[in-house]
Amino acid sequence: MSAVARSVAVTALVTVLGSGAFWWGTDGFTAFTAETARRVDILRAPRPLPAAVLEDQDGRVFNLDDYRGRLLAVEVIYTRCTTICNSLGMAFRQIRDRVPAEALGRDVALLSISFDPERDDPASLKAYGIAHGADGEHWRLARVRDAAQLRALLEAFGVVVIADRFGGFEHNAAIHLVGRDGRLVEISDLDAPLQFAAKLVETL
Amino acid sequence: MTAIAPDRARIGFCALGALYLLLAAPPVRSWLEATMSGHMLVQIPLLAAIGFAACRLLGARHQERLLAIAGGPIPLVVMAFFASSWWMLPRALDDALAHPLVEVAKFVSLPTLVGLPLALAWRRLGIIGRGFVWTNFISMLAVLGWLYIAAPQRLCNSYLVDQQASAGWLMVKLALLLFAAWLGHLFVAGPPVGNPRAVHGP
Numbered sequence: 001m002s003a004v005a006r007s008v009a010v011t012a013l014v015t016v017l018g019s020g021a022f023w024w025g026t027d028g029f030t031a032f033t034a035e036t037a038r039r040v041d042i043l044r045a046p047r048p049l050p051a052a053v054l055e056d057q058d059g060r061v062f063n064l065d066d067y068r069g070r071l072l073a074v075e076v077i078y079t080r081c082t083t084i085c086n087s088l089g090m091a092f093r094q095i096r097d098r099v100p101a102e103a104l105g106r107d108v109a110l111l112s113i114s115f116d117p118e119r120d121d122p123a124s125l126k127a128y129g130i131a132h133g134a135d136g137e138h139w140r141l142a143r144v145r146d147a148a149q150l151r152a153l154l155e156a157f158g159v160v161v162i163a164d165r166f167g168g169f170e171h172n173a174a175i176h177l178v179g180r181d182g183r184l185v186e187i188s189d190l191d192a193p194l195q196f197a198a199k200l201v202e203t204l
Numbered sequence: 205m206t207a208i209a210p211d212r213a214r215i216g217f218c219a220l221g222a223l224y225l226l227l228a229a230p231p232v233r234s235w236l237e238a239t240m241s242g243h244m245l246v247q248i249p250l251l252a253a254i255g256f257a258a259c260r261l262l263g264a265r266h267q268e269r270l271l272a273i274a275g276g277p278i279p280l281v282v283m284a285f286f287a288s289s290w291w292m293l294p295r296a297l298d299d300a301l302a303h304p305l306v307e308v309a310k311f312v313s314l315p316t317l318v319g320l321p322l323a324l325a326w327r328r329l330g331i332i333g334r335g336f337v338w339t340n341f342i343s344m345l346a347v348l349g350w351l352y353i354a355a356p357q358r359l360c361n362s363y364l365v366d367q368q369a370s371a372g373w374l375m376v377k378l379a380l381l382l383f384a385a386w387l388g389h390l391f392v393a394g395p396p397v398g399n400p401r402a403v404h405g406p
Contacts, residue, residue: 034299
């Protein structure tokens with residue numbers, strides 16, 4: 001093979017392999033960030049969630065599995081958060097208000113899970129709930145006390161939490177939908193709560 | 205090209221190996237990866253630079269053979285382009301932090317698929333080829349930096365928004381600096397065609 005032909009052939013090969021790698025690595029040129037990637041991934045393959053014991057704003061202990069058979073909207077927060085969690089709280093309220101009253105609690109529930117169990121005791125959870133209009137029954141606020149369970153849960157949801165310089169946290173925020181079979185089926189953007197609510201009502 | 209004396213090459217390899225191990229050492233790794241700038245603008249370029257320098261220590265004969273196998277400089281530049289672009293994806297950075305296997309892939313691919321091919325190709329590239337590589341790299345750095353500054357939300361789940369912005373500013377500044385340096389080099393040193401160290405085939 002002449003030098004030029006070889007050069008062309010290898011260049012073509014490298015280009016095909018390189019483009020293929022990018023196609024595969026970005027889910028068909030759609031997901032360039034890890035956040036989009038986790039959403040695309042979950043739409044394609046709903047993810048089972050690990051067992052977790054939670055404690056709610058009234059100190060009641062329950063299992064995540066107790067919600068099986070119902071649709072569950074989950075947000076992941078910490079109560080001292082002054083920025084994105086407030087938007088999440090508002091989005092959650094809008095969703096709650098759009099779920100038909102007869103379905104709420106029976107077929108649909110909302111759950112705010114705190115990733116800061118040290119400081120988010122039932123009292124802080126309660127205060128956060130009151131501030132955002134949660135009733136504590138159909139929309140509960142809870143913390144996971146066991147560190148290993150919390151880590152596994154965050155991992156399954158794809159939520160990355162990092163401490164910022166001001167004693168708070170930065171975390172990726174979204175609204176998660178857990179199906180009746182207890183699997184995470186969809187992750188929605190928090191600026192589109194109405195679409196999320198519409199979809200929720202549709203699946204009732 | 206002057207051949208590198210074997211003992212000098214050995215010392216060079218040892219130094220590069222030590223730098224590589226230092227970068228791979230858990231405390232240094234987590235220190236550099238703690239900030240986006242340290243990860244993108246120190247660790248990743250250093251890994252590529254290790255591959256580049258290691259290639260220069262190989263000796264002329266080995267370099268020529270590798271070049272011949274690859275089919276000349278163009279496929280090598282394309283390979284370096286793909287591999288370096290990969291590690292500019294925000295999700296690649298996140299994945300490297302979240303999955304040890306991706307981290308290993310980063311440590312292996314940056315020297316072998318970015319630094320080494322570029323070093324092999326570089327001497328064969330004329331002023332046009334080098335200019336193409338430089339302008340491509342500089343514009344990519346500037347555009348990506350601008351994207352990081354302007355992005356309203358976090359692109360990497362592992363880094364804070366203000367880190368993203370500061371990495372973006374550093375990238376834009378670096379792009380300007382590199383552009384000035386490259387331009388200045390062209391005018392001061394003249395085109396590299398007359399460079400006595402350039403290789404004109406075996």
